[in-house]
Amino acid sequence: MSAPRATKRVWAxxxxxxxxxxxxxxxxxxxxxITLLVLVGVIVATSVLGGGETRYKLGAVxxxxxxxxxxxxxxxxxxxxxxxxxxxxxxxxxxxxxxxRLDAAVIGGAEIVVRSEPPTELVGIVRxxxxxxxxxxxxxxxxxxxxxxxGALDQAPLGIxxxxxxxxxxxxxxxxxxxxxxxxxxxxxxxxYWVAAGVVEEKSSRVVEVLLATVRPSQLxxxxxxxxxxxxxxxxxxxxxxxxxxxxxVGSLDFPSGAIATIGIVLVxxxxxxxxxxxxxxxxxxxxxRQEDLQSTMTPLTLLIVGSFLIGLNAIGNPSSxxxxxxxxxxxxxxxxxxxxIVLGETSLLGALLSVAITVGATVALVPxxxxxxxxxxxxxxxxxxxxALRASRG
Amino acid sequence: xxxxxxxxxxxxxxxxxDDVSFSVAEGEIVGFVGPNGAGKTTAMRIVLGVLASDxxxxxxxxxxxxxxxxxxxxxxxxxxGLYPKMKVLDQLVYLARLHGLDRDTARxxxxxxxxxxxxxxxxxxxxxxxxxxxxxxxxxxxxxVHRPDALVLDEPFGGLDPVGVDVLSGVLRGQAExxxxxxxxxxxxxxxxxxxxxxVLIHRGRVVAAGGIDQLRASDSRRLVRIEVGAPxxxxxxxxxxxxxxxxxxxxxxxxxxxxxxxxxxxxxxxxAGEIRHFSVVRRTLSEIxxxxxxx
Numbered sequence: 001m002s003a004p005r006a007t008k009r010v011w012a013x014x015x016x017x018x019x020x021x022x023x024x025x026x027x028x029x030x031x032x033x034i035t036l037l038v039l040v041g042v043i044v045a046t047s048v049l050g051g052g053e054t055r056y057k058l059g060a061v062x063x064x065x066x067x068x069x070x071x072x073x074x075x076x077x078x079x080x081x082x083x084x085x086x087x088x089x090x091x092x093x094x095x096x097x098x099x100x101r102l103d104a105a106v107i108g109g110a111e112i113v114v115r116s117e118p119p120t121e122l123v124g125i126v127r128x129x130x131x132x133x134x135x136x137x138x139x140x141x142x143x144x145x146x147x148x149x150x151g152a153l154d155q156a157p158l159g160i161x162x163x164x165x166x167x168x169x170x171x172x173x174x175x176x177x178x179x180x181x182x183x184x185x186x187x188x189x190x191x192x193y194w195v196a197a198g199v200v201e202e203k204s205s206r207v208v209e210v211l212l213a214t215v216r217p218s219q220l221x222x223x224x225x226x227x228x229x230x231x232x233x234x235x236x237x238x239x240x241x242x243x244x245x246x247x248x249x250v251g252s253l254d255f256p257s258g259a260i261a262t263i264g265i266v267l268v269x270x271x272x273x274x275x276x277x278x279x280x281x282x283x284x285x286x287x288x289x290r291q292e293d294l295q296s297t298m299t300p301l302t303l304l305i306v307g308s309f310l311i312g313l314n315a316i317g318n319p320s321s322x323x324x325x326x327x328x329x330x331x332x333x334x335x336x337x338x339x340x341x342i343v344l345g346e347t348s349l350l351g352a353l354l355s356v357a358i359t360v361g362a363t364v365a366l367v368p369x370x371x372x373x374x375x376x377x378x379x380x381x382x383x384x385x386x387x388x389a390l391r392a393s394r395g
Numbered sequence: 396x397x398x399x400x401x402x403x404x405x406x407x408x409x410x411x412x413d414d415v416s417f418s419v420a421e422g423e424i425v426g427f428v429g430p431n432g433a434g435k436t437t438a439m440r441i442v443l444g445v446l447a448s449d450x451x452x453x454x455x456x457x458x459x460x461x462x463x464x465x466x467x468x469x470x471x472x473x474x475x476g477l478y479p480k481m482k483v484l485d486q487l488v489y490l491a492r493l494h495g496l497d498r499d500t501a502r503x504x505x506x507x508x509x510x511x512x513x514x515x516x517x518x519x520x521x522x523x524x525x526x527x528x529x530x531x532x533x534x535x536x537x538x539x540v541h542r543p544d545a546l547v548l549d550e551p552f553g554g555l556d557p558v559g560v561d562v563l564s565g566v567l568r569g570q571a572e573x574x575x576x577x578x579x580x581x582x583x584x585x586x587x588x589x590x591x592x593x594x595v596l597i598h599r600g601r602v603v604a605a606g607g608i609d610q611l612r613a614s615d616s617r618r619l620v621r622i623e624v625g626a627p628x629x630x631x632x633x634x635x636x637x638x639x640x641x642x643x644x645x646x647x648x649x650x651x652x653x654x655x656x657x658x659x660x661x662x663x664x665x666x667x668a669g670e671i672r673h674f675s676v677v678r679r680t681l682s683e684i685x686x687x688x689x690x691x
Contacts (some may be wrong), residue, residue: 207477
């Protein structure tokens with residue numbers, strides 16, 4: 001019998017299985033759906049609750065209408081949204097303020113009623129307007145014409161010079177970077193775990209012995225990591241695109257180009273980070289006999305990722321700190337720190353490339369070692385010590 | 396021809412294999428027997444490259460096997476292994492592809508193999524939902540799906556019901572008839588005796604007996620006869636000329652014939668004691684040979 005020609009590389013066949021089997025796993029589909037729902041929910045909720053401008057409701061009874069109407073006009077000039085609500089009498093206005101239907105009401109032409117804490121912006125406008133109207137009234141009493149009064153009162157206030165002006169673009173980029181780091185953390189952790197769990201599944205079900213009679217351990221490992229990695233990358237892309245569309249739809253992005261760039265950077269760093277961690281997760285899986293024992297061998301990796309995540313969050317606030325600078329160059333933390341520094345424009349192209357080079361270099365150095373330990377450990381029953389596996393792989 | 400040549404392997408201080416050599420010709424079924432811990436599994440794992448030998452080599456058609464030749468072998472490990480959550484057919488197609496079949500051939504072969512082993516109606520179920528016996532059949536299907544050049548099966552009959560045993564026996568015969576060398580280990584010695592062209596008996600890591608069942612029997616020069624008559628037990632058995640009683644039953648027993656004594660003489664002697672119910676030349680079973688070799 002002649003051997004049929006292999007039409008495809010073995011690792012590609014392994015990768016395809018990993019991708020297909022995990023991709024159609026019910027748990028995976030459900031968790032993806034939940035992630036997308038939560039993401040869209042959060043984007044919509046922030047836009048409805050805090051993202052948009054506040055609209056104040058100001059109540060006024062007939063005799064206070066004038067003050068209220070001029071307040072609304074003034075508010076418009078100041079870009080504050082105020083809606084005027086006419087109430088039948090003072091009692092009705094007070095009742096409406098009490099149960100929250102109105103933010104404030106002008107009653108008796110003499111008072112502003114609020115429930116508790118006065119809405120500063122609104123109350124400030126109404127008070128300034130009422131004060132000006134009274135001043136005008138008083139000046140009119142002295143016989144000045146309206147033009148004279150206006151000429152005297154319309155004086156420009158002092159200008160403001162901010163020493164550190166707010167950069168809306170940077171603020172939005174920080175927010176997007178935060179989401180990006182969060183997504184990277186979740187994705188690196190989840191898919192790293194899958195590599196480990198996949199290795200244990202094969203070891204504990206003993207199917208690995210059937211596989212390794214046909215496939216080299218390095219091929220099996222490479223295929224597994226690639227298949228799971230591609231799935232993770234596509235899921236991340238899906239999350240990014242859905243998030244972008246949702247944010248655009250509700251109008252919470254003023255600078256969509258920044259968000260698109262961030263998605264790209266996060267995807268690229270997922271690839272670097274995943275390949276760096278995947279080999280380690282595979283080792284963690286290969287040295288334990290059962291799924292239940294995985295937690296213990298994964299703990300060092302968990303700490304590494306959580307630590308990097310915390311530094312990454314910190315770096316969004318202080319992207320130029322020494323900690324952030326150093327952590328963004330070194331492999332365990334670089335994938336979770338470098339992206340936000342790039343997004344915030346805190347690193348040169350050279351710095352980013354250096355970080356990539358170090359991370360890729362570390363991965364290239366680590367993968368053969370991880371493969372050696374994996375190959376020796378995965379066929380040994382029970383719990384295997386790493387040193388034991390290394391010794392066995394040498395002999 | 397699949398050859399094991401001088402395989403040796405130690406685990407620490409334990410010698411698992413000590414210069415083990417035997418061969419399996421194309422179309423031959425070889426039974427690999429021996430007590431637990433004798434080294435059967437170690438030898439088979441070395442043939443498949445899952446384990447390395449300290450010394451010796453495995454040859455296929457006269458050449459040392461390499462990774463590409465091993466890919467064409469079919470293997471059923473002692474500790475069964477399948478993906479529990481994968482569907483039966485998907486699993487077989489996947490394994491066939493790993494063995495180098497293209498997608499269409501793999502699918503065709505997957506379907507043929509589930510048919511062959513009588514699990515076609517479960518082909519689209521997840522493997523973990525099958526009974527252990529059916530999972531066993533799927534495991535065998537996994538060894539066969541790529542039309543292997545040689546078959547190495549570690550305890551393939553373990554856990555099968557009599558129908559399963561028949562199905563599997565038929566499949567192995569079919570494979571051998573199509574020219575595939577088959578070697579399998581088993582503790583079911585009657586089955587081995589019935590199915591195998593030759594037998595390799597291994598004990599404490601060494602091959603202690605090998606050859607066809609008749610050859611193994613020939614190592615014992617004793618001639619035994621079993622006789623039962625319709626008379627109450629008496630001394631007639633001891634009065635038979637030229638024999639020595641080996642074993643007694645209520646109505647007879649097994650006797651060893653002295654040199655020069657013919658079976659017919661014994662039969663005549665027994666007739667005088669009563670009506671003959673049973674008379675047969677006893678051939679040693681593999682179990683007996685096994686016990687003799689291993690017990691010594």
